[in-house]
Amino acid sequence: MACAFSFAQGEYLCGKPLPEHTGKEESHTATNGHTGENGFDVVCIGGGGAGITAAVAAAARGAKVAVIAKEPAGYGDTRISMGNMVFPGLADGDSAEGFLSDLRKSGEGLEDPLLARIMAEGAPLATAILEEYGHIFTRDEEGRLSAKVLGRTGGHSFARTVTSGPAGGVPIGQVLRAAAARAGVTVFEETVACRITTESRRVTGVVCFDLPGGTSFFVPAAAVVIATGGIGSLYYPHTDCARGATGDGFALAYEAGAELVDMEQVQFIPFAFTHPGAFLGLYCGEPALAGPAGVLRNRDGKMILEGVSRLNRAEVVRAMARELVGGGGTGYGGLLLDLGPNLALPGGRDLWRAMRDRGQLDLVRKAYGEAACRWEEPWDVAPTAHYLMGGIKVDASCESTLPGLFAAGQAMGGVHGGNRLGSVSLAELFVFGRIAGEAAAERAAERTVERAAGFDRTARPDRAGVGLNPAGLNLQSAGKGIGAPGRYSPMALQRELQKMMWEEAGIARRAAGLENALQALAGIEKKLDDLCIPPGSVYNTGVLDAIELRFMRITGRLIAVSALLRKESRGAHFRLDFPECDDRHGRKRIVLWQEEGWMRFREEGAP
Amino acid sequence: MIFSVERQRALQAFQVPLTEGDTVLTTLLYIHENLDSTLAFRHGCRTGKCGLCAVEADGKTRLACQTTVVPRMVIGPLSRLPVLRDLVVDRRRFFDQLSRHQLYLAKQQFCLGSHRFYPESRQFCQDDPYSSLPQFGVIKEPAEHHNLMACTECLCCLAACPRYDWEDSSFGGPYLFVKLAQLHFDPRNTTDRRKQARELGIGECAECGKCYCPNGIAIYKTAIRPLSGHK
Ligand SMILES: Cc1cc2nc3c(=O)[nH]c(=O)nc-3n(C[C@H](O)[C@H](O)[C@H](O)COP(=O)(O)OP(=O)(O)OC[C@H]3O[C@@H](n4cnc5c(N)ncnc54)[C@H](O)[C@@H]3O)c2cc1C
Ligand code: SF4
Numbered sequence: 001m002a003c004a005f006s007f008a009q010g011e012y013l014c015g016k017p018l019p020e021h022t023g024k025e026e027s028h029t030a031t032n033g034h035t036g037e038n039g040f041d042v043v044c045i046g047g048g049g050a051g052i053t054a055a056v057a058a059a060a061r062g063a064k065v066a067v068i069a070k071e072p073a074g075y076g077d078t079r080i081s082m083g084n085m086v087f088p089g090l091a092d093g094d095s096a097e098g099f100l101s102d103l104r105k106s107g108e109g110l111e112d113p114l115l116a117r118i119m120a121e122g123a124p125l126a127t128a129i130l131e132e133y134g135h136i137f138t139r140d141e142e143g144r145l146s147a148k149v150l151g152r153t154g155g156h157s158f159a160r161t162v163t164s165g166p167a168g169g170v171p172i173g174q175v176l177r178a179a180a181a182r183a184g185v186t187v188f189e190e191t192v193a194c195r196i197t198t199e200s201r202r203v204t205g206v207v208c209f210d211l212p213g214g215t216s217f218f219v220p221a222a223a224v225v226i227a228t229g230g231i232g233s234l235y236y237p238h239t240d241c242a243r244g245a246t247g248d249g250f251a252l253a254y255e256a257g258a259e260l261v262d263m264e265q266v267q268f269i270p271f272a273f274t275h276p277g278a279f280l281g282l283y284c285g286e287p288a289l290a291g292p293a294g295v296l297r298n299r300d301g302k303m304i305l306e307g308v309s310r311l312n313r314a315e316v317v318r319a320m321a322r323e324l325v326g327g328g329g330t331g332y333g334g335l336l337l338d339l340g341p342n343l344a345l346p347g348g349r350d351l352w353r354a355m356r357d358r359g360q361l362d363l364v365r366k367a368y369g370e371a372a373c374r375w376e377e378p379w380d381v382a383p384t385a386h387y388l389m390g391g392i393k394v395d396a397s398c399e400s401t402l403p404g405l406f407a408a409g410q411a412m413g414g415v416h417g418g419n420r421l422g423s424v425s426l427a428e429l430f431v432f433g434r435i436a437g438e439a440a441a442e443r444a445a446e447r448t449v450e451r452a453a454g455f456d457r458t459a460r461p462d463r464a465g466v467g468l469n470p471a472g473l474n475l476q477s478a479g480k481g482i483g484a485p486g487r488y489s490p491m492a493l494q495r496e497l498q499k500m501m502w503e504e505a506g507i508a509r510r511a512a513g514l515e516n517a518l519q520a521l522a523g524i525e526k527k528l529d530d531l532c533i534p535p536g537s538v539y540n541t542g543v544l545d546a547i548e549l550r551f552m553r554i555t556g557r558l559i560a561v562s563a564l565l566r567k568e569s570r571g572a573h574f575r576l577d578f579p580e581c582d583d584r585h586g587r588k589r590i591v592l593w594q595e596e597g598w599m600r601f602r603e604e605g606a607p
Numbered sequence: 608m609i610f611s612v613e614r615q616r617a618l619q620a621f622q623v624p625l626t627e628g629d630t631v632l633t634t635l636l637y638i639h640e641n642l643d644s645t646l647a648f649r650h651g652c653r654t655g656k657c658g659l660c661a662v663e664a665d666g667k668t669r670l671a672c673q674t675t676v677v678p679r680m681v682i683g684p685l686s687r688l689p690v691l692r693d694l695v696v697d698r699r700r701f702f703d704q705l706s707r708h709q710l711y712l713a714k715q716q717f718c719l720g721s722h723r724f725y726p727e728s729r730q731f732c733q734d735d736p737y738s739s740l741p742q743f744g745v746i747k748e749p750a751e752h753h754n755l756m757a758c759t760e761c762l763c764c765l766a767a768c769p770r771y772d773w774e775d776s777s778f779g780g781p782y783l784f785v786k787l788a789q790l791h792f793d794p795r796n797t798t799d800r801r802k803q804a805r806e807l808g809i810g811e812c813a814e815c816g817k818c819y820c821p822n823g824i825a826i827y828k829t830a831i832r833p834l835s836g837h838k
């Protein structure tokens with residue numbers, strides 16, 4: 001198809017829509033052995049903390065609920081997290097207000113004040129919900145959660161984090177499974193949501209692909225909660241996120257017609273390994289890890305940043321980005337984090353020992369050896385993609401601009417603005433997951449009333465008007481189908497996309513690079529018509545690769561367009577060509593959505 | 608280097624480069640990216656946390672991302688579990704087990720204080736029992752509970768247990784015993800987990816200790832013995 005992309009900036013500015021692929025569809029009969037006759041009141045997409053909490057909350061309100069999870073239930077970034085959760089108000093002098101002011105300070109004007117307030121006031125509830133599911137946070141000798149057990153994470157003005165011990169999120173993942181089982185919700189494991197269907201701008205259901213079975217099916221739903229987590233895998237291998245973080249939810253929401261906000265705000269953690277290959281991108285530390293005296297040096301040993309531990313993630317990443325772009329990087333594309341100076345300080349050894357005992361140096365030893373582990377040699381580190389602050393635009397009940405479509409967890413945008421403080425994400429999953437689940441149940445109940453009154457708009461598979469090709473692909477993108485000869489390997493295209501995202505839409509951005517990225521994404525889009533998907537139905541990962549590629553392309557484009565539109569550096573977004581924060585024109589939130597196949601945007605005064 | 612993968616019971620050899628620090632997972636990814644995109648395997652975190660990459664490496668149960676690759680290595684799926692394709696075993700049945708055996712705590716009471724919760728948002732949660740700040744009770748977590756909760760659910764122990772067979776429901780297997788023991792040691796648990804363990808055939812455990820856990824859980828000592836009452 002002719003690609004009418006034009007990258008002149010003026011075009012974005014005057015709001016001229018960009019063309020979006022509208023794909024042709026083939027209709028197939030649904031072979032659906034999965035759903036009950038009437039579908040579900042609430043379908044939650046994603047089986048991490050946010051998705052399961054939403055499902056449990058909706059079920060508690062009497063809704064008939066399903067969870068659709070690309071991995072087994074209870075996985076995602078939630079399971080591989082460190083299990084640190086913010087708990088304001090426990091330390092002397094700390095309060096929800098204090099937490100709120102930290103949130104708002106770090107958001108750099110992009111956070112939604114109401115969502116931030118809900119986050120701040122609701123945070124302790126997150127701990128309560130998770131413990132009610134079966135988790136136990138580290139407690140003091142008396143078995144209490146008290147000021148004694150709190151940890152301190154970067155950007156917080158108080159110690160206000162409860163912790164989970166060395167296994168981190170692993171126990172959390174287990175109790176999430178238990179909570180879903182206890183609530184009796186229907187769980188479709190290893191099932192990919194491919195498309196959200198709508199009728200007259202109302203959600204009607206979800207088209208899914210069942211990976212082990214190799215079939216597509218349609219789940220009718222009165223309300224849908226997107227809780228698909230983040231975008232780390234768009235930057236693979238420069239990410240510490242789980243494999244499934246391919247930005248599916250943003251693409252699903254976008255295609256369904258919901259609005260997205262500040263998609264350019266990708267958070268990178270400053271310190272990740274740069275080698276060997278098996279470690280590339282894996283988390284090695286926060287700014288706080290640098291200790292009082294840790295410094296960053298460039299390839300020549302010249303100090304480029306001191307006082308590292310006093311800065312937030314974005315500030316450190318920005319300093320690193322400047323040096324890396326300027327050619328100061330090591331052969332591995334990193335910088336040298338020198339923690340040695342800490343050893344000379346009084347108490348320096350204790351700091352090291354504490355870190356070792358918490359297991360924080362285990363990976364370092366494996367990757368960089370004993371001397372590095374003892375802080376005697378600097379570590380080669382580079383930033384790694386971790387979290388997306390932007391996302392699906394929602395109101396205080398987590399409903400998107402598309403009625404009946406909700407979002408929670410990392411998939412929703414606006415709580416954190418331009419920066420996310422450590423340990424706030426896990427709490428947000430439970431706070432907003434619960435709100436989304438309850439609100440979705442309410443929406444569904446309203447629709448049940450409508451149904452009774454004869455306004456039944458709930459789609460059945462035959463009325464949904466979607467192709468249910470077993471490839472799960474012809475749903476919207478073309479592709480010749482499973483087993484047919486095509487020219488392009490989905491996996492190879494994914495790697496191409498990831499490399500391009502890292503280079504052009506990563507830690508340092510400029511107009512020309514972002515335009516390259518958009519060109520490349522348009523090129524990939526064309527190739528989607530000519531994919532080579534290996535034959536086979538049962539657990540055909542080639543199909544999964546292709547579905548994810550499609551999502552990654554759409555979400556990548558949202559990130560790149562938003563980054564191009566934000567002509568300033570703010571929060572986690574760093575433009576080499578606009579290095580300053582532009583407050584003259586007021587703080588703007590960038591909103592993107594699709595209308596009649598075109599990408600539209602609007603700049604909104606930050607609330 | 609030659610690297611072989613068992614696929615549908617037949618071994619397929621791949622010629623792959625070997626670089627320092629390569630793991631079984633990086634090698635599988637290399638094959639998937641460059642040689643054969645039909646090769647099916649699971650992974651999630653690359654760092655030993657998600658447990659999804661469990662395979663058998665030269666006949667030993669291992670996490671692919673935590674296992675250094677050596678020439679002529681042979682990789683197969685976990686034994687004793689139903690194989691879906693290549694290295695992928697069917698995991699779905701394990702979710703069903705959670706409901707079947709009530710592998711969760713009974714619903715807990717929240718003790719509520721008075722605290723306003725999202726005052727400006729829509730009022731649909733007004734009558735909600737959670738709508739104020741909860742008070743946290745005392746929980747003294749036994750060390751055993753803490754250790755057992757580090758289980759990544761990788762299923763390696765099932766593959767290593769000579770007594771386990773997924774088609775024979777009379778013996779739950781070490782993974783299920785670990786799940787029961789987690790609950791047994793949870794101070795909030797109100798169900799007789801030992802009785803459940805007996806019903807799930809813990810008496811038939813040969814006490815052979817072959818259920819090796821790559822995550823360092825001493826399964827026999829911390830899960831099976833306390834549940835079965837063996838000395
Ligand atoms: C290494 C690491 C450590 C972290 N540590 C902390 C910490 O200590 N404290 C903290 O607050 N935050 C931490 N975070 C961040 C936090 O863990 C995540 O932001 C959070 O867990 C996201 O939860 P979620 O429920 O939104 O998404 P996830 O937990 O990622 O779950 C999303 C789920 O949706 C599924 N999914 C995706 N697409 C589809 C689809 N199309 N169809 C069906 N299912 C789909 C995925 O497979 C996944 O299971 C950490 C993150 C990482 C990567
Ligand atoms: S000790 Fe029991 S559970 Fe463990 S491997 Fe032997 S028979 Fe199986």
Ligand code: SF4
Binds near residue numbers: 763785821826
């Ligand atoms: S006990 Fe160990 S081997 Fe068994 S599933 Fe858990 S982590 Fe894996």
Ligand code: FES
Binds near residue numbers: 659
């Ligand atoms: S990939 Fe997660 S444990 Fe190996």
